[in-house]
Amino acid sequence: MSTPPAFEAREPEGTAPLPAPAPGDTDADADSRTRRIRRIRRALAAVAVLAAGVIATAALNSGSRHGYLDPRTTNPFGSHAVAELLKERGVTTRVVTTAREAADAAGPRTTLLVTDPDRLGATQRGVIRSAIDLSGGRTVLLAPSSHSLTDLSPGVHTAGDADTEHPDPGCTLPAATSAGSADTGGGLRYTTTLPRAIACYPSDGHPTLLVLPTGPTGGDTVLLGSETILLNESLADEGNASLALQLLGSRPNLVWYLPSLADSDPDTAPSGEDKSFLELVPAGWSWALLQLFVAAVLAALWRARRLGPLVTEKLPVAIRASEATEGRARLYRKADARDRAATVLRAATRERLAALVGVPHTQAHDPAALAPAVSARLTGEPRDVTALLFGTTPSDDAALVALADHLDALEREVRTS
Secondary structure (H helix, E strand, O other): OOOOOOOOOOOOOOOOOOOOOOHHHHHHHHHHHHHHHHHHHHHHHHHHHHHHHHHHHHHHHHHHOOOOOOOOOOOOOOOHHHHHHHHHOOOEEEEEOOHHHHHHHOOOOEEEEEOOHHHOOHHHHHHHHHHHHHHOOEEEEEOOOHHHHHHHOOOEEEEEEOOOOOOOOOOOOHHHHHHOOOOOOOOEEEEEOOOOOEEEEEEOOEEEEEEEEEOOOOEEEEEEOOOHHHOHHHOOOOOHHHHHHHHHOOOOEEEEEOOOHHHOOOOOOOOOOOOOHHHHOOHHHHHHHHHHHHHHHHHHHHHOOOOOOOOOOOOOOOOOHHHHHHHHHHHHHHOOOHHHHHHHHHHHHHHHHHHHHOOOHHHOOOHHHHHHHHHOOOOOOOOOHHHHHHOOOOOOHHHHHHHHHHHHHHHHHHHHO
8 A cells, every 4th residue: 555644545547637727718707706795685685575564464453452452451451440540449360361260260259250251261261260150250251152152151043243332221230221331343243041040131032131040049140141241452442431330349259260272272272182283283374384484485496497317527637536536634633533544444345345354335334244254365474354453543643654564564465365
């Protein structure tokens, strides 16, 4: 082995660095680069404008409904005003976000307000129903539809949307008669055949407010078809404030239940069952992602360039493989990478020896297969072939040079045996 240390892997003939651009091509390259930069800038600007528009739209939409029916929120869609009025009358308001917290806080001296009954899953509806039956207090359900009425208030059904926005009480309920006309319309109407049910604020013959006695302990359930009377922006309209205070302030404690996402599990999924990522993605997003994928494929096909067969190019300068090997060896020496150099030397020698002694190429780097076959071809003094072909890293450059010589001598002896 007469090549310099560190490499047995040879570069192919004709390898050379790319030629420098001709002086006449400088302006053309500069113009092309400028056009490319301009295209990139325009694309980035378009993406930035689109992203800004999406963010602004999301911020405006989310901000307008942020804290909806939250007694801590002072924007038009919050309910801070009614909570403050109740506080002045000695009613303590507690905000909870889970059905279990709401059920644990319910009692005979408590009004439980469920702001979004339709969001509750089957398990949560069962918990709230148990609290309604056993607490002995008042439960107010805001705009429950048929989705939640079956579990929370059996025997009551929806009768469509209310056409009258400010209906008159039309009942003998003291809270309704003292409040007068209120914004209970604009939501749902109800119908029921349950005995002792008090139907108020009718719209086309069907009430928008129902009061039902529930449980054996004297509690009641209030179904309110619209949440308008609790919003900050409409509390001062009509008799909304009076009706809201009387419905929510009949007990000294008010539990304000704002259902969280954790309480909105689908009815089809068993309680506690883990769902996959695809099950958590809404159906509309799946179609949107599919459309984006199709658009990306079409854009790629539109912008892609058709590639023809490879064309060989004659290099202007031919460099010998030995020179490339010497250059690589100098780089290894400069980096003090004796381990890498020794690994390359041994690996190349093992592959050539395996072909000479009849060892399959797949077992060329297996000491148990290669070392005995090589030793059987050697004559003279016994040598540790395993240590030579699979040994440790040389400690210095002299040891690396010695390793290269020994590997060269071993390969020469096996080749001539």
